[in-house]
Amino acid sequence: MKLKNKYFIMRHGQALSNVRGVCSNWPEKFNNPLTEYGQEMVRESAEKLKAKLDLEGQTIDVILCSPLLRTKQTAQIAGKILNNGVKIKVDKRLREIGFGKYNGKDLHSMWRSFKHEEERINKGADGGETYTHILDRMFSVVKDIEKKYKDRNVMLISHEGPSFLLQGKFMGLTIKQTIKEFSLDKRIHKAEIRELN
Numbered sequence: 460m461k462l463k464n465k466y467f468i469m470r471h472g473q474a475l476s477n478v479r480g481v482c483s484n485w486p487e488k489f490n491n492p493l494t495e496y497g498q499e500m501v502r503e504s505a506e507k508l509k510a511k512l513d514l515e516g517q518t519i520d521v522i523l524c525s526p527l528l529r530t531k532q533t534a535q536i537a538g539k540i541l542n543n544g545v546k547i548k549v550d551k552r553l554r555e556i557g558f559g560k561y562n563g564k565d566l567h568s569m570w571r572s573f574k575h576e577e578e579r580i581n582k583g584a585d586g587g588e589t590y591t592h593i594l595d596r597m598f599s600v601v602k603d604i605e606k607k608y609k610d611r612n613v614m615l616i617s618h619e620g621p622s623f624l625l626q627g628k629f630m631g632l633t634i635k636q637t638i639k640e641f642s643l644d645k646r647i648h649k650a651e652i653r654e655l656n
Contacts, residue, residue, distance in 0.1 A: 463609045466601065466655040467519070468625060469504070469537060469616045470647045472497030474529035477649065480566045484555040484587075485527060488563030493532045500650035501533050505540035508652050517612055518542045523600065524616035525553040533650070534616045541614070552596040555618040559586030580634050590634050594624045601625075614652075622647045629655040 472493045476483035483491050493501070512518055519541040524534035526549045534547045561569035561584050569584050580590045597617070604613055615625075623646040627637025647653055 460605075462601075462656055463605055464521075464611045464613050466629070467508070467612065467614045467652055468622045468647065468655055469533065469614055469652045470619055470622055470649055471525075471527075471529040471533040471616065472499075472501040472536075472650040476529070482558040482561045482564055482566050482569050483527070483529075484558050484562050485551070486562075487527060491528055493529055497529070497649065498532070498536060501536045502540065504650045504652050505537040509541050512541070512612070519545060519614050520611040521545070521604070521608060521613040522547045522616065523550045523553060523604075523613070525549070525555065525618060525621075526551050527554055527618075530554075530616050530618070537614070537616065550600055552600050553615060553617040553621065556593055556620040557583065557586075557588035559584045559588075561585070561587065576638050577635060580638075590620075590624055590638075593621050594628060594634060597621050597625045598628055619646055622653075626653060626655060 473496050474491050474493050476491045478494060522534055522538050522545050524530045524547060530553070531549065538545050538547050558569055572584055573579055583589050600615065623641045624634065624637060626647070627634065627640060632640060
């Protein structure tokens with residue numbers, strides 16, 4: 460698929476759930492804002508991208524974010540820095556992986572429910588989403604943007620799992636190849652911004 464727009468993906472900054480090591484998806488089980496450090500991470504990343512875009516005479520034209528508190532806060536901070544006039548749109552398809560019964564529970568317990576990560580391609584965490592489903596909903600956002608806009612710089616603000624799956628898709632990889640290509644340390648870090656194309 461030849462894309463008419465340029466895409467950037469950003470992961471939210473450090474949130475309370477990251478500090479506590481807890482799964483947090485929709486619906487949110489507890490108040491899960493960015494930490495002060497998380498807010499600072501977002502500011503730093505947005506300022507770096509703004510400096511780069513300014514040199515190129517570019518800006519971010521469209522920002523879409525997940526409806527979870529930590530991503531909405533990230534979008535508000537980044538949006539003010541990158542393009543103060545940009546209207547942020549919330550899109551539920553950008554939200555975190557559905558963790559099923561593990562929502563609000565220990566992250567390590569969720570990981571232990573799988574023998575290996577490739578299982579997650581077609582298996583959700585007890586009532587949760589598969590990687591296949593997540594990638595389908597993430598890429599459907601891109602397809603909709605492609606129908607609506609042309610020659611725009613688009614930022615999608617999401618979460619680690621959905622972001623790395625989308626990055627693999629932009630690289631032309633299967634989900635299995637994406638898992639191999641992106642070991643945990645190579646996946647998008649908190650508040651990091653990556654160009655997708």
